[in-house]
Amino acid sequence: MSPGYDPAMAHGGGAAESERIERVLRGSLAALGQGPDTVLQHLIAQQQVFSHVPEPAIDRLVAALGVTRAQILAAIDFYAFLHLTPRGRFDIRVSDNITDRMLGNAALMTQLCAALGVRPGEPRADGRVTVDFTSCTGMCDQGPAALVNGLALTRLDAGRIRDIAALVEAGTPLAHWPQGFFAVSNNVQRPGLLLADLEAREAGLARLFAQGGPAVLAEVERAGLRGRGGAGFTTALKWRFCREAPSEPGHPDKVIVCNADEGEPGTFKDRVLLTAYADLVFEGMTIAAGVVGASTGFLYLRGEYRCLLDHLEAVLARRRARGLLGTGIGAGAGPGGGFDFDIRVHLGAGAYICGEESALIESLEGKRGITRKRPPFPVTEGYLDRPTVVNNVETFLAAARIAEHGGYWFRSEGTDRSAGSKILSVSGDCARPGIYEVPFGTPVAEVLADCGARDTQCVQVSGAAGVTLTPDEFHRVLAFEDLPTAGSFMVFDRSRDLLEMVRNFAAFFAHESCGFCTPCRVGGRLVQDLVEKVAAGAAGSHDLDELHDIAQVLRRASHCGLGHTAANHVLNTLEKFPHIYRERLRRTDYTPSFDLDAALAEARALTHRDDAGSHLPADA
Amino acid sequence: MSNEQAQSTFTLDGRRIPFEPGQTIMDAALAAGVYIPHLCHKPGYAPHGSCRVCVVRADGRELSACTAPAAADMSVESEVPDIRALRVAVLQMLFAEGNHVCPACEASGNCTLQAVAYHCGMLTPRFPQRFPRRAVDASHPDVILDHNRCILCELCVRASRDHDGKRVFAVSGRGIASKLIVDAPSGQLGDTDFSADDAAARVCPVGAILPRDAAFRAPIGRRRFDVAPVSRVGDVTPDPDAQWPAVDALEEVTA
C-alpha cells in the first residue's frame, strides 16, 4: 500500500501552488516523456496530487505534448477519476456494485455523508472531503468497499465509517490511518491447475530461451489456450497473427499489452493474480514478446487497483535487475534468448469501456477510451498502429505455465473446446466468497456447493454483461461452448429483489457507455429510465414492451461489445423473472412518461397555489 | 472495368454490387448507385461507424455498412422490414436525444437527419424527449454553432483534423453527457482559428454548424431534399436514368 501524497499538505495557494504543479509535471515528463500518447498518465499524476487537473498544468501539457486543449478537456471529461475542479482533499468513492449494495453500502454512504456533512459528489465547502459512488472496485469478496484518494478500503461497516469520518475531520494523512483499513485479502478458496503452484521458476522463459519462439508458440497452440477475458479468441492464433504482421516502416516495434482493466462488475481475480502471481504474469508477457518479436510492453492497470502499483513496480524492478526485462534478455541461453523487452505500467482512470482491447489501446495512447472499428485488428494495427497483442492477466499467467509444462499438461483439464481451468471471482450470497479455480466444464451447481451458497435464486455469470441463470439452469457448465465467462460469478439468494440487480446494472451501463454510438449512448439511458419507472411503480405493460424493444436495438445495432451486452440483464430477467417487473406495474397499460403532478410543482410554487386544480392525478 | 472476370461482387437486397478489394459495403453500394441510409459517413472521410443508421445484415450478422469490408458473394440485406425498423429506432433515439425542432430550423429541407428519417418512414420520435438544455455559440462572425442539433457524428471533427489540418473540434465527456467542444480556452468557436472556408464548415449533416449567410437561401419547395430524396442525392453515384437531377445541378438551381 502506498500512501501516495499527503492530502493535508496538498492545497497551498498562489505561487507556491504553481510551483508545485510545475514540479509534479516535470516529474511526470521526466518519467514518461513528451509523447502525445502519455497525456493521460500526466493528467492522472496531476489529479492524484491536486485532486483535480489544474489549469496551468493543462496549458503546459498543450505546449509540451503537442495535443490540443480540447483533447485534454475531452479526456478529463471522459474519465470518471479526472476532474477540472478540485475534489475534496480526501476523495472518497464508495463502490456501488450490486454486491456492495447487498452488503449495505447505501446505509454506509448515508452515514458517511451525514457524519461529514456532505452531499454525494459535492466537495465540502472547506475542500476537506468529497464522498461519491463509483463503479465496482473489484473488492466484491470483501465489501462493502471504497477508494480514498485512489486507495482501496475494504470490509466497511458502521464502526469503520465512524472512524474514517473522524480521521478525515482530523486531517490525518492516509499513511497514519490504521493499515487494517487498507488490507486486501486474496481469498483463494479453491486453487487448481494454475493457482496451486505459486512459485515463479522462470521455467517457461527458460524454454523460450532454449527452444525459441516457434517451439513455445507450438506448445501454446497445442494447449488450445483461449483468451480469458471472456471472448475466448485462440491465444496462439493471436500471437501468430502478430508475429507474422509486417512492422510499420520506422516503427519496427511490436507491442505486448496485459489487460488488467478488470472492470466487469463482480470480477476481482486479476487483482489476486497481480498480487500473488505477478512474476508469472510478467513472465507470460515476456514469453509473448519473445514469440512475436515485441520490445514494448504495457500493463494497463485499472485506476481502482492503484494500491497494487508500488508492488508491481517493485516486481518489474526486480525482474530488470535479474535480466528478465531490459536489453538482451536470455542472451547466450539459446536460440530464443537475446531479445529486448520491457514493461511499463499505465493506469486507467475509471472507465469500464477500457477493458475492451481497442478502447484500452486508445486509452494507452492517451485518448478517450472509444472502441475502434474492426478491421483492422490490434494484431496488425494496435498501439500507435503497431502490431499489438492484448491479452488478459490470466491468459499470460496460463501461457507462462504452458511454456513450462507443455500444451498436453494444460489440456489434461477442461473440455475439448475449452482447455484448462477457469479462475472465477465468486461473490454475493455465499458463505465463502473469493477465488475459485475450476476445470472448464464444471457445472454451476458445483461452484455453488463449493462456495457455500444456499437457497440460491439466481447466478449472474460473467458479470453485468453476462447471463442470468435460474436454478433449473445450474446444471449448465462453465465453458466457451455453454457459459463463456470472464470469471465474474455473483450469487443471489431468494431473499433478494432482483429488480435491484437490474437497476444497478442499468445505471452501470448508462454511466459506462462511452457515448460513441447512438444505441448505447441514448438507448442505455432509455433503459435506465424505464427500469427506474418500473421501480417507482409508475410503469404500464407498454413500458415493458418498450424496454424489450430498446434492449434489442442495443444488442443488434451497437458499435461494440459493451452495447451489444449492456441490456442482456434486462432481456434475461424479462424472460426468466418477469414477476419482478409485472408485480410493480400499474393497472393501465399505458402511463405517462413523466410524473404529471410533479411537473406542476414548479408552477405551484411560483403561483403559491395548492388548490385541487393545481394537481393532476397519476391515473386519468 | 477492364477485367470483368476479376471483379468480385456481393448481393444487396438481391442486387449484384461489384466491389474492389478494401471497399466497404457502403463504398461499393454508393458507387453502384444504391443508397444505404447513413449520417456519420461521408465519402472521402475515414469510416466512423458511430450513428449506426447504416446497419445492415450481412450473411446473418448485423453490422454497419460503412465500416464492414465487402466480401465476395456476401448476401447483404438493407431495405427489409426488420432492418428498416431497427434504423427507425436508431433515428428515433437521435431525435429524442437532441432538440430537433424542424419547423423552426433553418437547416430544414437541407438536413440529412431529416431526409434520412423521411427515407426510413419515421412518423414519430417515439421515445420520451430528453429536451436537453444546450448552448448556441454565436461567437464566430461567419458561422453559428447550435449544440441543440448536434448528433455527435464527428464529421466536423474529422473534417477539421483530416481536411483542414486544424483540430478545431473534439467530442468530450461520455455516455449521454457526450458533447461537442471546440479548441479554445474560452470554449467559443469565435476564439478558434475556424473559418467559414473550412471543410468543417460545410460538412455538418444537421443544423449544428450553420454558415450565417446561407439561411433560407432556397425557398421551401426548392431546398435540397425538397427537390430530390436522400436516396438519390445522399452521396450516391448519380444514375443517368434517374428522374431526379444530379446534386450539382440542384445546387445551381437553389443557389
Next chain:
Amino acid sequence: MNARNEPAAGGKVRVATASLAGCFGCHMSLLDIDERILDLVELVEFDRTPLTDIKTLGPCDLGLIEGGVANAENVQVLREFRRQCKVLVALGACAVTGGIPAMRNSVPLAECLDEAFVHGMGLANAGIPDDPELPLLLSQVHPIHEVVQVDYFLPGCPPSAEAIWSLLTAVLEGRALHLPLAQLHYD
C-alpha cells in the same frame, strides 16, 4: 349506451378535434382539403371541435389532437379525448414532438413567467397570475404520446391537406399509415 357512440354499420364516423398548445395551423390544413371536404362530410360527423364550436365531448370514433401538452388543462382535455375516442391521432409537429411551444423547455419556467409577467415590457399589473381559474403550466411542454397512448402520428407543420387525407383514409380503413415521400415532412 349513448346514441353518439353508435356509428352503426353504414353510419357516419364521429370525429372530435382539439388544439392544445398549438396555433390552429393543423386545423386550417384540415380545411385545406378543399372540395374533398364534401366527400368527408358524407363519411363523418363532428363532435367537439373548434370547427363546430361544440364544447362537450362524447364517445367518438376518431380524435385529432393538434398541439403539445403545456399545461394542466391540456392534460385534462387530452385524457378526456383518450377516454372518449376509439382512435387518437397526433396531428402535426407540436402534437408529435412538442414542436415550437416546446422551445420554451430550454428556459426555466420561472424565467419564462418572469419575462412575461414581471419584468416584461409594458406590464400594468406586474406579477405572475395566480387565479385558480387559470391552468398551471407544466415545467416543460411534451408531445402528446408522453401523456396518453396515441394510435396514429401525422407529422408536419402543418401536415398538408393531402397527408391529412391519407391519414383519414388509413384510419377509416383501419390500416397503418404509409405516407408517400412527398407527403412526409416535419416542417
